[in-house]
Amino acid sequence: MVKTAPLEAKDETLVAHAVAGDRHAFATLLDRHYMLIYKIAYQWCGNQNDAEDITQDVCLKLSKAINSFDNRAKFTSWLYRIVLNMVRDMQRASARRNKRHADLMQISEGNSPASQEDAIATKELWAMVKTLPEKQCDAVLLVYASELNHAEAAKIMQVKESTVSWYIMEAKKSLKGLLKNE
Amino acid sequence: MNKKTKNLDKLKNIKTPAPSKARRAASIEAAMLAFDIEQQKSQNKNNSRDHLKNFQGNTITRRLMSIFNNPKRTWIMDMRIPVGAVMVGMVILPAAWYLNNNYSEQKIQDSPAQEYSSGGSPNAKKNEHTRIENDSINSGQTDINASSKTIIGEVTSEQYSAPAPNVVVKKMPSTSPRMAQESVAVQGFAEDSTYLVDERHFPQPIPSTQDGDRFSDFENSPLFTTAQNPVSTFSIDVDTASYSYVRRQLEDGFLPNENSVRIEEMINYFSYDYKAPSDESAPFSQSVAVYPTPWNEATKLLHIGIKGFTPEAAEIKPSNLVLLIDTSGSMSAADKLPLLKRSFALLLNQLNENDTISIVAYAGSAGVVLKPTAANKKTTILGALDRLQAGGSTAGGEGIELAYQLAKENASNDVNSRVILATDGDFNVGISTDAELKKFIEKKRNDNIFLSVLGFGTGNYNDALMQSLAQNGNGNAYYIDNFLEAQKVLGQEVQGTLTTIAKDVKIQVEFNPATVAEYRLVGYETRALKREDFNNDKVDAGDIGAGHTVTAIYEITPVGSSAVMTNPLRYESETKVEFSGNDDEYAFLKLRYKLPNEDKSKLIEQPVPVSLAVDDIAKVDAEFRFGAAVAAFAQKLRYGSNTNAMTYAEVKQLGEGARGADKFGYRAEFISLVDLARSLSDE
Numbered sequence: 001m002v003k004t005a006p007l008e009a010k011d012e013t014l015v016a017h018a019v020a021g022d023r024h025a026f027a028t029l030l031d032r033h034y035m036l037i038y039k040i041a042y043q044w045c046g047n048q049n050d051a052e053d054i055t056q057d058v059c060l061k062l063s064k065a066i067n068s069f070d071n072r073a074k075f076t077s078w079l080y081r082i083v084l085n086m087v088r089d090m091q092r093a094s095a096r097r098n099k100r101h102a103d104l105m106q107i108s109e110g111n112s113p114a115s116q117e118d119a120i121a122t123k124e125l126w127a128m129v130k131t132l133p134e135k136q137c138d139a140v141l142l143v144y145a146s147e148l149n150h151a152e153a154a155k156i157m158q159v160k161e162s163t164v165s166w167y168i169m170e171a172k173k174s175l176k177g178l179l180k181n182e
Numbered sequence: 183m184n185k186k187t188k189n190l191d192k193l194k195n196i197k198t199p200a201p202s203k204a205r206r207a208a209s210i211e212a213a214m215l216a217f218d219i220e221q222q223k224s225q226n227k228n229n230s231r232d233h234l235k236n237f238q239g240n241t242i243t244r245r246l247m248s249i250f251n252n253p254k255r256t257w258i259m260d261m262r263i264p265v266g267a268v269m270v271g272m273v274i275l276p277a278a279w280y281l282n283n284n285y286s287e288q289k290i291q292d293s294p295a296q297e298y299s300s301g302g303s304p305n306a307k308k309n310e311h312t313r314i315e316n317d318s319i320n321s322g323q324t325d326i327n328a329s330s331k332t333i334i335g336e337v338t339s340e341q342y343s344a345p346a347p348n349v350v351v352k353k354m355p356s357t358s359p360r361m362a363q364e365s366v367a368v369q370g371f372a373e374d375s376t377y378l379v380d381e382r383h384f385p386q387p388i389p390s391t392q393d394g395d396r397f398s399d400f401e402n403s404p405l406f407t408t409a410q411n412p413v414s415t416f417s418i419d420v421d422t423a424s425y426s427y428v429r430r431q432l433e434d435g436f437l438p439n440e441n442s443v444r445i446e447e448m449i450n451y452f453s454y455d456y457k458a459p460s461d462e463s464a465p466f467s468q469s470v471a472v473y474p475t476p477w478n479e480a481t482k483l484l485h486i487g488i489k490g491f492t493p494e495a496a497e498i499k500p501s502n503l504v505l506l507i508d509t510s511g512s513m514s515a516a517d518k519l520p521l522l523k524r525s526f527a528l529l530l531n532q533l534n535e536n537d538t539i540s541i542v543a544y545a546g547s548a549g550v551v552l553k554p555t556a557a558n559k560k561t562t563i564l565g566a567l568d569r570l571q572a573g574g575s576t577a578g579g580e581g582i583e584l585a586y587q588l589a590k591e592n593a594s595n596d597v598n599s600r601v602i603l604a605t606d607g608d609f610n611v612g613i614s615t616d617a618e619l620k621k622f623i624e625k626k627r628n629d630n631i632f633l634s635v636l637g638f639g640t641g642n643y644n645d646a647l648m649q650s651l652a653q654n655g656n657g658n659a660y661y662i663d664n665f666l667e668a669q670k671v672l673g674q675e676v677q678g679t680l681t682t683i684a685k686d687v688k689i690q691v692e693f694n695p696a697t698v699a700e701y702r703l704v705g706y707e708t709r710a711l712k713r714e715d716f717n718n719d720k721v722d723a724g725d726i727g728a729g730h731t732v733t734a735i736y737e738i739t740p741v742g743s744s745a746v747m748t749n750p751l752r753y754e755s756e757t758k759v760e761f762s763g764n765d766d767e768y769a770f771l772k773l774r775y776k777l778p779n780e781d782k783s784k785l786i787e788q789p790v791p792v793s794l795a796v797d798d799i800a801k802v803d804a805e806f807r808f809g810a811a812v813a814a815f816a817q818k819l820r821y822g823s824n825t826n827a828m829t830y831a832e833v834k835q836l837g838e839g840a841r842g843a844d845k846f847g848y849r850a851e852f853i854s855l856v857d858l859a860r861s862l863s864d865e
Contacts, residue, residue, distance in 0.1 A: 009861055010861055012858075013435050013861050016436075017435045019434070020434060020435060020436070021221050021225070023218065023221070026217050034210065038201045039198045042198045043198070051201075052202060052205045055209060056205065056209035059209045059210060060209075060213050060216050062213060063213050063214075063216035063219075063220050064216070064220050066217075067224075071433060121192065122192045125193065126196060129190075129193065144191060144192075144193035
């Protein structure tokens with residue numbers, strides 16, 4: 001009675017099969033979304049090592065969490081939420097050791113090649129976005145870095161669409177303030 | 183500087199460095215391992231559900247002892263399975279770990295450049311991930327995992343404490359020491375993504391299908407030649423259980439078992455906006471349409487829609503409800519007893535001080551949990567519901583007797599008396615054979631006590647028995663797969679569920695051989711009646727609730743159509759009876775029903791003129807088109823994709839074009855189910 005889900009099956013179908021015990025379906029899901037998980041993690045934490053740690057944690061977590069996927073949101077939206085939660089968990093753990101700001105400053109030195117002026121500007125902006133309150137930071141990164149529309153971002157953040165727009169407005173205001181202080 | 187802030191768009195230029203391939207393989211590998219353990223755990227849980235949970239204790243030994251010491255438990259019941267599963271679990275899990283770790287040790291020796299960190303205890307993280315974050319400490323798995331964990335610990339620490347001589351120990355650069363520890367646990371399996379498809383090293387978990395669910399086998403409705411069998415008789419059916427069960431299967435990623443697909447229940451799940459009864463002379467009105475079959479150009483559909491009237495709130499008699507609740511061990515799953523409690527809380531909101539509720543629980547011994555209580559005493563009722571706990575075996579028969587007894591004590595002509603049975607479908611003590619139960623329910627029918635059967639859960643679901651109870655007990659059957667479905671049955675459509683406006687509703691259609699060569703009733707296989715049963719008031723049939731709609735669809739092949747399947751008989755002309763010669767009617771429709779408290783049936787008659795037929799399906803009302811789409815979908819699921827000339831895409835298109843107001847979104851959900859079915863099928 002169980003059919004193995006085809007490789008090109010939709011995420012939601014693969015999840016259903018994985019929940020029923022089909023390990024190929026689960027493997028396909030991981031394979032398909034590894035890069036997305038990693039990319040989200042990187043955009044939020046800004047360094048490769050942490051991003052890979054988080055990605056691994058998310059993969060492990062999925063083995064159990066997959067059972068609680070309820071089809072109410074798109075699989076990728078659901079995945080976003082899991083990754084973001086994991087990022088927060090990690091950041092909270094490390095915040096106990098060093099203050100968040102110091103941690104975030106690591107971004108500006110470091111990982112990606114900083115050859116062009118534009119890239120530097122991007123990085124500066126990125127670092128500043130990370131100093132914003134959590135929700136504003138999430139909203140900005142979802143909309144501008146992940147290039148999702150407000151509706152999708154709202155689903156992931158589990159708030160209303162108008163709230164996302166409001167977060168972004170607030171973020172823009174505080175960014176202006178931050179830049180003036182410089 | 184301001185330029186920068188305006189241009190948040192720049193953030194999309196963040197360059198993500200390529201992830202390490204080794205880390206990727208390691209992470210996926212670790213996740214697969216965790217997945218396998220997770221599956222093993224849930225499989226063990228499935229096997230031991232209902233049994234081990236009933237016994238408290240700290241060790242497996244004590245638990246097994248208590249099973250053996252219980253004289254009431256006989257070996258006839260499947261006690262051997264959980265014990266066996268425990269044993270298998272105890273052996274397979276550690277064995278798999280052992281194999282796996284041995285293999286990875288070998289890999290470390292094979293690849294000299296293998297990295298691995300020396301910080302922390304190497305197996306700490308692995309154990310952390312195998313840790314049972316599970317809430318159910320009361321089942322046997324805890325012990326299984328505990329024992330396997332110990333062995334894992336031994337194997338891995340041995341492996342890491344005696345590294346092979348050619349392993350290069352290299353500390354991984356990492357900002358967080360915690361993370362470094364975590365990653366080491368999986369280093370051993372790194373750099374070989376072929377593990378993904380290599381299953382030698384894992385116990386292959388058996389997918390947990392809903393194979394334990396029981397359905398009765400039934401034949402597909404046959405094609406009749408009008409000349410030989412001009413009369414078709416059947417009982418209406420307002421059950422919807424089949425649709426919600428099928429929905430659950432599809433949402434879980436399975437094409438449903440064909441016997442779980444009852445086409446008429448799929449169609450009748452939806453409420454159709456047929457013409458409402460214009461006066462109160464009859465409790466319902468019927469609408470008829472004839473239009474081309476969407477899956478066969480050469481035939482037509484004769485679509486009969488029945489809509490029951492909705493009495494004014496003031497006219498509805500108070501309800502005398504007895505909730506008969508299965509609290510056997512198997513009901514402890516989240517989608518059973520907990521969902522049931524929330525569902526009944528919904529029902530409570532629909533009742534008032536004139537209604538009474540009593541609760542009978544059955545499991546081990548049947549008992550009255552709540553004596554008849556006015557429905558506005560919510561705290562008392564909810565408190566009683568809340569105290570219900572799953573445990574023990576299922577004395578359904580006894581429970582049913584008690585429930586009917588309680589219902590009868592409070593029954594009168596001024597109230598609607600109804601027993602609502604909520605169960606996953608097992609009766610194994612008391613009146614235990616299905617036939618005996620049926621007889622009992624049939625007897626109770628005469629006391630004007632109605633029955634509703636609410637099915638819950640999968641894996642153990644006894645659809646066959648539920649159907650037979652509901653059909654024999656003036657009842658209706660629903661399958662509650664989630665809270666939304668509870669809301670539909672016990673919230674929005676509660677009047678239909680609780681208030682019967684006409685009972686023993688039968689339909690008889692006489693086809694005109696001058697215009698119809700062949701016909702086939704779509705669905706209703708389990709509801710067929712003999713021709714003479716139509717006029718026999720002693721023969722039971724389905725009931726219509728307030729506001730219910732019932733749909734019956736015939737596929738008819740007009741005389742002269744290319745789709746006629748049977749050849750004329752060689753000797754027919756000699757024996758041929760002269761037909762009335764009337765060729766402006768397709769058929770003659772007759773309906774019989776009884777009012778809820780009456781024993782004598784009433785008759786409604788109506789011809790189906792040929793002039794009613796339209797030449798394009800687009801010309802009929804959306805309500806009819808949607809019904810046709812559901813019929814097509816159900817037939818594809820039941821008969822297999824290939825027997826129906828419509829593709830899932832076409833079914834979807836037909837359904838989408840007929841969504842109507844769709845106030846509660848059920849039709850939109852149907853369309854997504856069609857998509858799901860398509861992705862699961864070969865289409």
